[in-house]
Amino acid sequence: xxxxxxxxxxxxxxxxxxxxxxxxxxxxxxxxxxxxxxxxxxxxxxxxxxxxxxxxxxxxxxxxxxxxxxxxxxxxxxxxxxxxxxxxxxxxxxxxxxxxxxxxxxxxxxxxxxxxxxxxxxxxxxxxxxxxxxxxxxxxxxxxxxxxxxxxxxxxxxxxxxx
Amino acid sequence: xxxxxxxxxxxxxxxxxxxxxxxxxxxxxxxxxxxxxxxxxxxxxxxxxxxxxxxxxxxxxxxxxxxxxxxxxxxxxxxxxxxxxxxxxxxxxxxxxxxxxxxxxxxxxxxxxxxxxxxxxxxxxxxxxxxxxxxxxxxxxxxxxxxxxxxxxxxxxxxxxxxxx
Numbered sequence: 001x002x003x004x005x006x007x008x009x010x011x012x013x014x015x016x017x018x019x020x021x022x023x024x025x026x027x028x029x030x031x032x033x034x035x036x037x038x039x040x041x042x043x044x045x046x047x048x049x050x051x052x053x054x055x056x057x058x059x060x061x062x063x064x065x066x067x068x069x070x071x072x073x074x075x076x077x078x079x080x081x082x083x084x085x086x087x088x089x090x091x092x093x094x095x096x097x098x099x100x101x102x103x104x105x106x107x108x109x110x111x112x113x114x115x116x117x118x119x120x121x122x123x124x125x126x127x128x129x130x131x132x133x134x135x136x137x138x139x140x141x142x143x144x145x146x147x148x149x150x151x152x153x154x155x156x157x158x159x160x161x162x163x
Numbered sequence: 164x165x166x167x168x169x170x171x172x173x174x175x176x177x178x179x180x181x182x183x184x185x186x187x188x189x190x191x192x193x194x195x196x197x198x199x200x201x202x203x204x205x206x207x208x209x210x211x212x213x214x215x216x217x218x219x220x221x222x223x224x225x226x227x228x229x230x231x232x233x234x235x236x237x238x239x240x241x242x243x244x245x246x247x248x249x250x251x252x253x254x255x256x257x258x259x260x261x262x263x264x265x266x267x268x269x270x271x272x273x274x275x276x277x278x279x280x281x282x283x284x285x286x287x288x289x290x291x292x293x294x295x296x297x298x299x300x301x302x303x304x305x306x307x308x309x310x311x312x313x314x315x316x317x318x319x320x321x322x323x324x325x326x327x328x
Contacts, residue, residue: 003306003307003308004304004305004306004307004308011241011262011263012235012241013235013239013240013241013262013263014235014236014237014238014239015240017240017241017242018241019241019242019262019263020262021259021260021261021262022259023259023290023303024257024303024304024305024306024308025301025302025303025304026301026302026304026308026310027308029296029299029301030193030194030298031190031193031194031223032297033296033297033298033299033301034223034301035223035225035226036294036296036297037294037296037301038225039225039226039227039229039230040289040294040296041289041294042225042227042230042233043230043231043233044282044285044286044289045261045286046230046231046232046233047232047282047285047286048245048261048264048265048268048282048283048286049239049245049261049262049263049264049265050235050236050238050239050240050263050264050265050266051235051236051239051240051241051262051263052233052234052235052239053227053230053233054227055224055225055227056224056225056227057222057223057224057225058222058223058225059171059220059221059222059223060194060220060221060222061218061219061220062170062197062198062201062202062218062219062220062221063198063201063202064201064202064205064216064218064219065202066198066199066202067201067202067203067205067206067209067216068206068209069205069206069209069215069216070209070215071215072177072215073175073176073177073213073214073215074177074213074214075177076177076213077176077177077212077213077214077215078176078178078180078213078214079174079175079176079180079181079182079214081213082182083211096187098184098185098186099184100174100184100208100211100212101174101176101182101183101184101212101214102174102175102176102182102212102213102214102215103211103212103213104210104211104212104213105213107211121207121210121211122211124207124210125207125208125210125211128203128204128207129186133199133200133203133204135192135196135197135199135200135203136195136196136199137192137193137195137196138192138196140188140189140192140196140197140200141188141189142186142187142188143167143187143188143189144167144187145166145167145187146164146166146167147165147166147167147187147189147190
C-alpha cells in the first residue's frame with residue numbers, strides 16, 4: 001500500500017519546550033513542490049501559534065521492490081546487535097558514524113569485534129559508502145550531515161546497544 | 164547552510180523489534196534517483212544483516228528563512244494545543260494538533276476556536292482545499308492518501324509536551 005508523504009513541523013515555546021505536528025499529503029509531487037507546500041503550511045502554522053516554527057521537513061517513502069532482500073529475519077536476529085562504522089570525509093577532521101541494527105554475526109572476524117573487511121558483502125557496502133551508487137541521474141555519493149563526501153572508512157565493528 | 168537529505172531504513176528482527184539506520188545524501192537528485200540508490204544500498208545492507216529491511220524513506224529539511232512573524236510569544240506553551248479534526252472523502256477522521264495555539268483565536272466562553280478568525284480560517288481552507296504550488300495544488304490527506312474535505316471541530320486542548328504531534 002502506498003502511504004502518504006509526511007510533512008513535519010517542529011515548534012518551540014518561550015520556555016524551551018518543543019513539540020511537533022504533522023500533515024500528510026499525497027505522493028506524486030516533486031521535491032520542490034513538497035518544499036513549497038511545507039513553506040506555505042509553515043507560515044499558516046506560525047500565524048496560528050505563539051510558538052516559533054523551528055524546523056520543517058518531509059519524508060517520502062521509497063520503493064525497495066528492486067532490492068534483493070531476504071524474505072524474513074533470520075532466527076535469533078536482534079536489532080540490539082549493531083554494526084558501528086566510522087567514516088572520514090573529504091574535509092579533514094570531519095568524521096561521521098553510522099549504526100546499523102541486526103548485524104549478521106558471520107561478518108565479524110573470529111575472536112574480535114571487527115567486521116571482516118575482506119568479506120565481499122562488507123567490502124561491497126563500504127565501497128558504496130565511499131564511492132557512491134550510480135543512478136540514472138548520476139552517482140549519489142553518501143555524505144556527512146553537512147554534505148561533505150565520505151572518502152574512507154576509519155573503523156567497522158560490532159556494537160551492542162538497545163534501540 | 165544546506166543540510167544533507169537522509170535515507171532512513173527500518174530493520175526488523177525475528178522478535179518483531181524495529182531499529183533504523185540512516186545515510187546522508189546530497190539534495191540535488193530526483194525522487195526516482197533516490198529510489199534507485201535506496202534499492203542498491205538496500206541490497207548491500209541486507210547482505211550484512213540478520214534482520215530484514217522492511218522499508219525506506221528519504222527525508223528533506225525545508226528552508227524556513229522566508230517565514231514572516233515567526234516569533235516566540237511571551238507566554239507561549241507547546242502544551243496548549245489547537246486541536247483540529249478533519250474528515251476525508253471516505254469520512255475518516257484526521258487530527259492535526261497545533262502546539263502553542265494563540266489564545267486570541269479562542270471563542271469567548273468556550274474551548275472552541277473561532278473558525279471565522281482569519282488565521283484559523285486560512286489554515287482550515289488550506290487543509291480542505293490545499294496549497295497551490297508550482298505546477299499543481301497539494302491537498303492534505305490521510306495516511307491512505309484520501310483527501311481531507313471538511314473540518315469537524317477546532318478547539319483548544321492541553322497535552323503534555325513530548326506526546327505525539
